[in-house]
Amino acid sequence: DIVMTQSPDSLTMSLGERATINCKSSQTVLDSSNNKYSLAWFQQKPGQPPKMLIYWASTRQSGVPDRFSGSGSGTDFTLTISSLQAEDVAVYFCQHYSSGPPTFGQGTKVEIK
Amino acid sequence: EVQVAESGGGLVQPGGSLRLSCAPSGFIVSNYYMRWVRQAPGKGLEWISVIYMDGSRYYADSVRGRFTISRDNSKNTVYLQMNSLRPEDTSVYYCVRDENGLLQYWGQGTQVTVSS
Numbered sequence: 728d729i730v731m732t733q734s735p736d737s738l739t740m741s742l743g744e745r746a747t748i749n750c751k752s753s754q755t756v757l758d759s760s761n762n763k764y765s766l767a768w769f770q771q772k773p774g775q776p777p778k779m780l781i782y783w784a785s786t787r788q789s790g791v792p793d794r795f796s797g798s799g800s801g802t803d804f805t806l807t808i809s810s811l812q813a814e815d816v817a818v819y820f821c822q823h824y825s826s827g828p829p830t831f832g833q834g835t836k837v838e839i840k
Numbered sequence: 841e842v843q844v845a846e847s848g849g850g851l852v853q854p855g856g857s858l859r860l861s862c863a864p865s866g867f868i869v870s871n872y873y874m875r876w877v878r879q880a881p882g883k884g885l886e887w888i889s890v891i892y893m894d895g896s897r898y899y900a901d902s903v904r905g906r907f908t909i910s911r912d913n914s915k916n917t918v919y920l921q922m923n924s925l926r927p928e929d930t931s932v933y934y935c936v937r938d939e940n941g942l943l944q945y946w947g948q949g950t951q952v953t954v955s956s
Contacts, residue, residue: 765941767942767943769943775948776934776946776947776948776949777885777934777943777946778946779942779943779944782942788944820884820885822885822943824940824941824942824943825941828887828890828898828900829875829887829938829941829943830887831884831885831886831887832884833884834884834885
């Protein structure tokens with residue numbers, strides 16, 4: 728199975744700051760049929776199910792604020808929150824949907840300083 | 841509107857059984873892959889089982905031989921029969937619609953606690 732590793736495990740930032748979360752896959756998650764990366768990002772707030780924010784590594788889900796963006800290639804991917812808001816306090820997970828079963832990163836907890 | 845709703849969780853003793861149900865609205869379960877994903881307290885997300893449109897079923901190593909996923913098309917419901925439960929199975933169990941790998945629709949989850 729593909730192993731997804733996130734860094735850091737937690738992040739404490741001030742309101743308005745830029746937050747960056749990294750995700751590394753143990754092997755490529757490139758979909759050769761469309762040359763896109765099968766990588767999604769989720770946000771999970773306490774007591775709620777995960778909510779998909781980004782798919783194909785950089786496509787924002789409908790309704791997701793544009794301060795959230797995804798990037799990356801090869802085996803290294805990044806979720807960026809350009810200006811951290813109070814409502815962004817959550818745990819963020821990356822997930823691949825390439826070959827084999829879908830697996831998730833261990834999560835990154837984002838808090839406000 | 842697409843919604844997913846799980847039920848059937850609860851407190852069970854080690855070695856016991858539970859059956860979880862997933863009854864979505866807004867779509868037909870047999871037209872999609874349907875997955876069960878669990879999350880232990882304070883932990884990450886673990887895929888445990890999937891049923892494909894053709895009825896094929898797959899399991900994570902951690903539950904293979906103990907859990908069985910099934911589908912009743914007449915009730916538009918997916919089930920997870922959990923036998924020989926262990927304390928380490930304690931988790932919130934989510935039913936998730938899988939559309940070409942995209943896990944966009946999740947239920948609210950149902951809590952399963954295995955304890956004596």
